Amino acid sequence: MRSNSGLWQKLVLLGVLALIGTVLSILSREFLTVTNLINVTRQVAFVVITGSAVTLLMISGNFDLSIGSILGLSGMFFAYFIPLGLPLGVSLAAATLVGTAIGLLNGFLVVTLRIPSIIATLGTMYAARGLALVITGGNSIHLGLGTNFTVLGRGLVGPLPITLLLTVGILLLFYFFETRTILGRYSYAIGGNRRTALLSGVNVNATTTLLYVLVGTLAGFSGVLMASRLGVGQPMVGQGFEFDVIVAVILGGTSLEGGEGSVIGMLIGAFIVGFIANGLNLLGIHSFYQSILKGAVLVGAVLLDRVLKERLRG
Amino acid sequence: MNGDILDIRGLGKKYPGVEALKEVSLTIRGDSVHCVVGENGAGKSTFIKILTRAEERTGGTILFKGREFRPRSIREAMNLGISTLFQELNVVDQLTVEQNLLLGREDTLLGVIRRPDRNRRLYQILKDFAPDIPLHRRVGELSFAEKQVIEIVKAVAAEASLLIMDEPTAALSQKEAGRLFELIRGLKQQHITVIYISHILDDIFAIGDYVTVFRDGAIIGTARVADIDRPALIRMMIGKTVAEGYVPRKVDRQEVGLEVEGLCTAKLREVSFRLHRGEILGFYGLRGAGKSEIAQALYGLDKILAGSIRLGGRPVRFAIPRDGLRRGVSLVPEERLAEGLILKLPLRPNVSISNPGKISRLGVVNGRRERAAVERYVRELSIKVTGIEQRAGTLSGGNQQKVVIAKCLNADATVLLMDEPSRGIDVGAKEEIHGLIRDLAAQGAGVIIFSSEYQEILNLCDRILLVADGRIIKELSNSEASAEELLHAVTQTKRLKP
Numbered sequence: 044m045r046s047n048s049g050l051w052q053k054l055v056l057l058g059v060l061a062l063i064g065t066v067l068s069i070l071s072r073e074f075l076t077v078t079n080l081i082n083v084t085r086q087v088a089f090v091v092i093t094g095s096a097v098t099l100l101m102i103s104g105n106f107d108l109s110i111g112s113i114l115g116l117s118g119m120f121f122a123y124f125i126p127l128g129l130p131l132g133v134s135l136a137a138a139t140l141v142g143t144a145i146g147l148l149n150g151f152l153v154v155t156l157r158i159p160s161i162i163a164t165l166g167t168m169y170a171a172r173g174l175a176l177v178i179t180g181g182n183s184i185h186l187g188l189g190t191n192f193t194v195l196g197r198g199l200v201g202p203l204p205i206t207l208l209l210t211v212g213i214l215l216l217f218y219f220f221e222t223r224t225i226l227g228r229y230s231y232a233i234g235g236n237r238r239t240a241l242l243s244g245v246n247v248n249a250t251t252t253l254l255y256v257l258v259g260t261l262a263g264f265s266g267v268l269m270a271s272r273l274g275v276g277q278p279m280v281g282q283g284f285e286f287d288v289i290v291a292v293i294l295g296g297t298s299l300e301g302g303e304g305s306v307i308g309m310l311i312g313a314f315i316v317g318f319i320a321n322g323l324n325l326l327g328i329h330s331f332y333q334s335i336l337k338g339a340v341l342v343g344a345v346l347l348d349r350v351l352k353e354r355l356r357g
Numbered sequence: 358m359n360g361d362i363l364d365i366r367g368l369g370k371k372y373p374g375v376e377a378l379k380e381v382s383l384t385i386r387g388d389s390v391h392c393v394v395g396e397n398g399a400g401k402s403t404f405i406k407i408l409t410r411a412e413e414r415t416g417g418t419i420l421f422k423g424r425e426f427r428p429r430s431i432r433e434a435m436n437l438g439i440s441t442l443f444q445e446l447n448v449v450d451q452l453t454v455e456q457n458l459l460l461g462r463e464d465t466l467l468g469v470i471r472r473p474d475r476n477r478r479l480y481q482i483l484k485d486f487a488p489d490i491p492l493h494r495r496v497g498e499l500s501f502a503e504k505q506v507i508e509i510v511k512a513v514a515a516e517a518s519l520l521i522m523d524e525p526t527a528a529l530s531q532k533e534a535g536r537l538f539e540l541i542r543g544l545k546q547q548h549i550t551v552i553y554i555s556h557i558l559d560d561i562f563a564i565g566d567y568v569t570v571f572r573d574g575a576i577i578g579t580a581r582v583a584d585i586d587r588p589a590l591i592r593m594m595i596g597k598t599v600a601e602g603y604v605p606r607k608v609d610r611q612e613v614g615l616e617v618e619g620l621c622t623a624k625l626r627e628v629s630f631r632l633h634r635g636e637i638l639g640f641y642g643l644r645g646a647g648k649s650e651i652a653q654a655l656y657g658l659d660k661i662l663a664g665s666i667r668l669g670g671r672p673v674r675f676a677i678p679r680d681g682l683r684r685g686v687s688l689v690p691e692e693r694l695a696e697g698l699i700l701k702l703p704l705r706p707n708v709s710i711s712n713p714g715k716i717s718r719l720g721v722v723n724g725r726r727e728r729a730a731v732e733r734y735v736r737e738l739s740i741k742v743t744g745i746e747q748r749a750g751t752l753s754g755g756n757q758q759k760v761v762i763a764k765c766l767n768a769d770a771t772v773l774l775m776d777e778p779s780r781g782i783d784v785g786a787k788e789e790i791h792g793l794i795r796d797l798a799a800q801g802a803g804v805i806i807f808s809s810e811y812q813e814i815l816n817l818c819d820r821i822l823l824v825a826d827g828r829i830i831k832e833l834s835n836s837e838a839s840a841e842e843l844l845h846a847v848t849q850t851k852r853l854k855p
């Protein structure tokens with residue numbers, strides 16, 4: 044929902060992003076180059092695509108840990124279908140639908156069987172990863188993929204990467220969902236007070252299931268894009284991806300209890316995560332330390348968020 | 358304590374966009390019951406929040422027992438001797454009465470009692486106030502009124518010299534309220550001063566020594582209760598007199614709106630009745646009699662074990678409230694905070710959510726239409742807000758209740774179920790809302806009022822059904838009903854129960 048404190052919060056986040064950017068461009072000459080920035084954007088794109096749906100899901104007070112595994116599984120299936128002789132479009136759609144199916148399963152576990160979302164999606168996170176390994180026997184698929192396989196991930200329209208255009212499109216779509224549609228309204232309502240939402244005529248179960256399905260679908264689509272970019276189907280791709288997305292969403296001001304948050308905030312959050320990861324790489328800092336820093340950023344961001352909210356609400 | 362216990366000078370509180378208190382000056386005499394009344398949003402709760410240090414003042418001084426009062430936390434205010442009985446009680450349902458009383462007291466260490474004499478005093482206080490509450494009963498099994506008693510005992514034991522009560526009888530039955538009043542009189546004898554906030558003016562005449570009227574964040578005046586009568590007090594509160602009382606209406610009992618036959622749920626036994634179009638029907642009963650359960654069963658919230666519901670002649674059964682809303686049934690739930698509002702969100706979506714069809718097409722919201730719909734209700738119900746983007750959590754209690762009513766009206770229903778609709782609403786606004794309900798009925802809607810406040814039932818309802826123990830025990834027309842009759846009937850069956 045648009046409100047003054049929300050606007051301030053985004054401005055502060057943008058400020059943090061600008062600060063990190065400034066520091067990095069001072070520390071590393073490579074940071075502020077076009078090639079590098081495109082590179083960062085490419086990395087961030089996957090987080091933003093899946094994160095758009097995850098933002099709505101978390102606004103509704105739900106949670107999904109399985110997105111990294113879905114990304115791996117769908118990407119793997121994309122590369123698995125093509126050598127079977129399926130056309131590119133069909134493979135793409137089928138691989139994405141695998142994500143949809145797992146989203147539906149998540150919805151079923153959480154809504155119908157009433158398993159807490161963290162537990163349910165932890166379960167599907169392991170199961171989906173396991174499935175990817177079983178199907179490929181633990182190996183990567185790179186033979187017989189053909190040249191079109193990499194078009195989505197590496198191709199350009201004019202000067203612009205296809206991935207980038209898709210990302211912007213999906214982001215705008217979910218911004219629209221969030222701010223202008225009944226689906227967005229219902230997500231906030233369910234996260235804000237589930238019981239009130241139910242009594243106000245919200246179909247809580249159907250809406251929640253739909254949100255899990257959207258998340259699964261977009262995680263699956265991210266997986267397809269990722270496989271296309273890498274030019275290979277790897278069952279282990281996307282490990283830790285869920286945390287990048289969740290960190291971005293939380294950095295963007297979405298509270299874990301639900302009822303507040305925004306897609307635009309998530310976008311800024313995703314760039315903060317992306318800048319930090321990229322900057323640390325450029326500076327040659329070992330990934331072990333990067334992990335520590337990511338953790339610190341997350342905790343710091345939640346603290347900052349709380350302080351800001353208390354101040355702005357008076 | 359003789360003389361003034363509290364001396365407040367020029368107290369101010371500013372929120373962004375509102376000045377909730379403007380230069381409030383007031384003295385409270387020791388050993389008195391000092392009532393505070395005023396319209397919704399007048400600043401009463403804000404005043405209390407500052408005294409308990411739940412909120413920080415933006416100006417003014419407070420002298421408590423002659424000394425400057427500047428606590429830095431709620432806890433410090435409590436230690437200085439100011440305790441509060443909030444509307445949301447602070448008891449832990451899972452613990453026993455005894456454990457609740459001892460909770461947070463320093464004289465137990467890891468469950469080992471270090472100073473048994475002080476605890477003995479605590480038990481003595483409980484015995485004095487409520488000899489029938491057993492120490493080992495789980496608090497969750499107690500009634501709301503009994504939980505209140507536990508909170509009062511805690512305050513007395515904490516040696517509070519000022520006890521603040523914010524609308525304590527709003528959720529009590531007549532009889533329970535009577536017991537609370539006795540308890541308050543007992544407090545006076547123990548030299549505990551009480552500040553008492555209520556919209557129920559009868560309370561004030563029952564126990565008040567002084568009454569102070571707030572309006573728009575300022576004090577209009579203070580009077581001795583003995584020197585003022587009800588009309589004069591209302592005039593002080595809202596600047597005009599209101600006509601309270603039943604307005605006889607012609608109900609044409611031709612068309613049945615809702616027909617319920619032999620309805621049974623876990624709590625209800627064989628509930629049958631008819632609601633005609635254009636009729637205002639009242640369900641009266643004590644707290645816990647099963648009124649809310651009837652509303653919930655009709656609204657698709659409770660599992661129906663037997664019986665039938667017909668709407669406009671056709672049988673219906675709602676799996677979830679959404680189904681009911683789509684068929685023209687809407688509800689004002691009993692608990693506004695838990696079931697009526699989404700506190701984090703602005704007023705706008707809180708009102709518009711009940712009727713997506715009115716503000717959207719193909720799932721896309723039309724912002725202009727939404728604002729127009731919501732602004733209409735803000736006007737009609739005189740909801741006091743800085744604008745429709747103000748968060749519901751920052752509205753005053755009565756204005757929050759108005760938002761819940763606005764949401765119910767916004768559904769454009771033909772059958773309105775209203776469970777304790779005017780809880781926390783001031784006298785003037787109550788009459789306005791009653792007027793709106795009468796208008797809706799005149800336009801053909803059927804309205805059911807579920808209330809434990811007999812005055813509201815008598816003022817509003819054409820026909821009254823008395824509820825006790827999950828069943829309907831009697832039907833009266835408005836002309837047959839009187840306050841004595843209602844009270845007598847519902848308490849009678851209570852006693853018949855083994």
Ligand SMILES: Nc1ncnc2c1ncn2[C@@H]1O[C@H](COP(=O)(O)OP(=O)(O)OP(=O)(O)O)[C@@H](O)[C@H]1O
Binds near residue numbers: 397401751754755
């Ligand atoms: N946190 C807040 N932010 C902004 N405005 C607030 C906040 N808290 C209270 N207000 C405003 O202050 C005014 C006074 O509110 P208060 O709760 O004191 O009224 P009240 O007299 O207790 O009314 P009621 O009888 O309805 O309970 C209201 O206009 C309310 O909207």
Ligand SMILES: [Mg+2]
Binds near residue numbers: 403
């Ligand atoms: Mg209040």
